[in-house]
Amino acid sequence: MIRVIIPGPLQALAGVEREVKLDVAGVVTQRSVLDALEAEYPKLRGTIRDQVTQTRRPLVRFFACGEDVSHDGMDAPLPGEVASGKEAFYIIAAIAGGLGRGPQDGHPVALGGAIQWEGSASMSWVIWASVL
Amino acid sequence: MSDVRVLVGTRKGAFVLTSDGNRQRWSVDGPHFGGWEIYHLKGSPVDRDRIYASQSSGWFGQQIQRSNDGGKTWEAVGNKFAYEGVPGTHQWYDGKPHPWEFKRVWHLEPSLDDADAVYAGIEDAALFRSGDGGKSWEELAGLRGHGSGPRWQPGAGGMCLHTILLDRSNPGRMYIAISAAGAFRTDDAGKTWKPINRGLRSDFMPDPTAEVGHCVHRIAMHPSRPGVLFMQKHWDVMRSDDSGDSWHEVSGNLPTDFGFVIDVHAQEPETIYVVPIKSDSEHYPPEGKLRVYRSRTGGNEWEALTKGLPQQDCYVNVLRDAMAVDALDKCGIYFGTTGGQVYASADAGDNWKAIVRDLPAVVSVEVQTLQ
Numbered sequence A: 001m002i003r004v005i006i007p008g009p010l011q012a013l014a015g016v017e018r019e020v021k022l023d024v025a026g027v028v029t030q031r032s033v034l035d036a037l038e039a040e041y042p043k044l045r046g047t048i049r050d051q052v053t054q055t056r057r058p059l060v061r062f063f064a065c066g067e068d069v070s071h072d073g074m075d076a077p078l079p080g081e082v083a084s085g086k087e088a089f090y091i092i093a094a095i096a097g098g099l100g101r102g103p104q105d106g107h108p109v110a111l112g113g114a115i116q117w118e119g120s121a122s123m124s125w126v127i128w129a130s131v132l
Numbered sequence B: 001m002s003d004v005r006v007l008v009g010t011r012k013g014a015f016v017l018t019s020d021g022n023r024q025r026w027s028v029d030g031p032h033f034g035g036w037e038i039y040h041l042k043g044s045p046v047d048r049d050r051i052y053a054s055q056s057s058g059w060f061g062q063q064i065q066r067s068n069d070g071g072k073t074w075e076a077v078g079n080k081f082a083y084e085g086v087p088g089t090h091q092w093y094d095g096k097p098h099p100w101e102f103k104r105v106w107h108l109e110p111s112l113d114d115a116d117a118v119y120a121g122i123e124d125a126a127l128f129r130s131g132d133g134g135k136s137w138e139e140l141a142g143l144r145g146h147g148s149g150p151r152w153q154p155g156a157g158g159m160c161l162h163t164i165l166l167d168r169s170n171p172g173r174m175y176i177a178i179s180a181a182g183a184f185r186t187d188d189a190g191k192t193w194k195p196i197n198r199g200l201r202s203d204f205m206p207d208p209t210a211e212v213g214h215c216v217h218r219i220a221m222h223p224s225r226p227g228v229l230f231m232q233k234h235w236d237v238m239r240s241d242d243s244g245d246s247w248h249e250v251s252g253n254l255p256t257d258f259g260f261v262i263d264v265h266a267q268e269p270e271t272i273y274v275v276p277i278k279s280d281s282e283h284y285p286p287e288g289k290l291r292v293y294r295s296r297t298g299g300n301e302w303e304a305l306t307k308g309l310p311q312q313d314c315y316v317n318v319l320r321d322a323m324a325v326d327a328l329d330k331c332g333i334y335f336g337t338t339g340g341q342v343y344a345s346a347d348a349g350d351n352w353k354a355i356v357r358d359l360p361a362v363v364s365v366e367v368q369t370l371q
Helices: A008-014 A030-040 A080-084
Strands: A002-005 A019-022 A060-064 A089-093 A098-101 A108-112 B003-010 B013-019 B027-032 B037-043 B051-057 B061-067 B089-091 B097-099 B104-110 B118-123 B126-130 B160-166 B174-179 B182-186 B216-221 B229-233 B237-240 B258-264 B272-277 B292-295 B303-305 B323-325 B333-336 B342-345 B353-356 B362-370
Touching (some): A002 A030, A008 A089, A019 A030, B003 B051, B003 B333, B003 B342, B013 B037, B013 B353, B037 B362, B051 B104, B104 B160, B126 B160, B160 B216, B182 B216, B272 B323, B333 B362
Parallel strands (some): B216 B258, B323 B362
Antiparallel strands (some): A002 A019, A060 A089, A098 A108, B003 B013, B003 B037, B013 B027, B037 B051, B051 B061, B089 B097, B104 B118, B118 B126, B118 B160, B160 B174, B174 B182, B216 B229, B272 B292, B323 B333, B333 B342, B342 B353
């Protein structure tokens, strides 16, 4: 059983709790976890990875055992602690800062700086400055 | 007496405002989808309780929401917008080719005769259609296939298809507008498209009268006269009397002809409304006075409508999808501001009152007249 931590806005969208549990067949990778997640909760399709390209959204990151595994590749095996359910697989949304566009009028909107931290079972933390 | 339902999209959620036909006392319901950008909501003309909403987020992408009970409850439907074939490239800000990439849905236009059919105008600019209530979406690829697509370029707000006008008298005819490509028309239900930008002049372009590249902000049409179109361009208020084949300027005595919204009175097809904005770098009303301008002559001669609107220290913007009219007599006019106010006039613009003052920045306003 894989444990997945869902970011707040997606909990409301999909009607799920912060942590969901999934059965994942075969090698436990980002792709197989997301496949299982989207199959169980179809409303999450397109929210974590692009519907067409299947690539991770730029302001979404993946953490496992206190490490940022976002760039490890969709098909890289996740740590054994995640595969065994001892540790959760974290899907994290940036507290995004930097420069965004105001809708419909095209004016840049400064959103301020950004720090994100997220506790895991091992109490690791991450500081992450991001650009929207 | 008819009731009125105003659908408001904001940067942090959707709101549903309702009143009886007197339009003096309003109830405010929301936010729906709190924290998400709601670029647009619009109800079906066939089924008043069927409403479509575009919900998006810089983090989590695009959702399409559908309500079957007038906005009380919502259901996420299909959000897969895949361009047909190899998307190709358009121009980027620096003039270099840039691949077409889906970003968000700017505008949803429900069909005039089928509650399950709805069009979506998206960024990067393309037109999609759903025939199953929003569950699945298919591109009307003839628009991007027109041949001018590689020359389209984003405006400062992105390369968005923001206006979709359906012609009740001619089911095959549809108008769309893109920033910054211009206006296009189809006469065969979206299979083929023609740019309709003759008469537009955009001095920022190397060729100011080019076939495409114009930053059209909004087009409006009265259903009884579908060949007459009114346009708020980046600069210039324009009019066409031949279904867009040619345009002429009707800015007349406006204090500035920059702006975003334009709309037509429900019963008087020559009465039109704009909200002048100072300039493309100063997105607020001139002199800090929020004024709607009305022309009863289809343009050129404009009068300022100010009663009930702030006439000092007002520096909000009114975005392109943020004005609408109801179908009552007298015609109600509604608009929302980036300061979070939604203003209503129950007498065609003579007097205004804020329905609500402190919403998140308003992106879109639509009105349903509930018979």
